[in-house]
Amino acid sequence: MKGLSLSDNYIDMSKRKKDTGLERLLDLNEQVFVIKDHPKHWVKFKVNKIKPISEKPHGIDYSITLHGAEGTRLLGFDNSAHKSKTKKDKKETNDHMHRKNRTYKYDFETAEKLMEDFWREVEKMLDMKG
DSSP, rough: OOOGGGGGGGGGGGOOOOOTHHHHHTTTOOEEEEEEEEEEEEEEEEEEEOOOTTTTTTTTEEEEEEEHHHSSSEEEEOOOOOOOOOOOOOOSSOOEEETTTEEEEEEOHHHHHHHHHHHHHHHHHHHHHH
């Protein structure tokens, strides 16, 4: 019988990407929040866990949006299907950002980073509105 040491079972956790914000993001599903300093603006979360597929390899289906007074979407991050103008990457995902009437590719890394990026863009948008 061969003896085992602790190093035989060592797993380098720094090489594994753990998305600590995923459960927090999933908890926000169907939540709507009014922006305190901009009471005519609100954000809405739609987030569901799914089986990972090539277009949604992160295992979530999401739409996180900022809306104006009339309900118009001003900003949104989602991974719904959309037509890309370029097909440089065969592994292209559906992740993208909407700002007003324009769409931009979004490089999804983690749910936590998604939330950070979303709130940073919300702040920018609201700062422009004054």
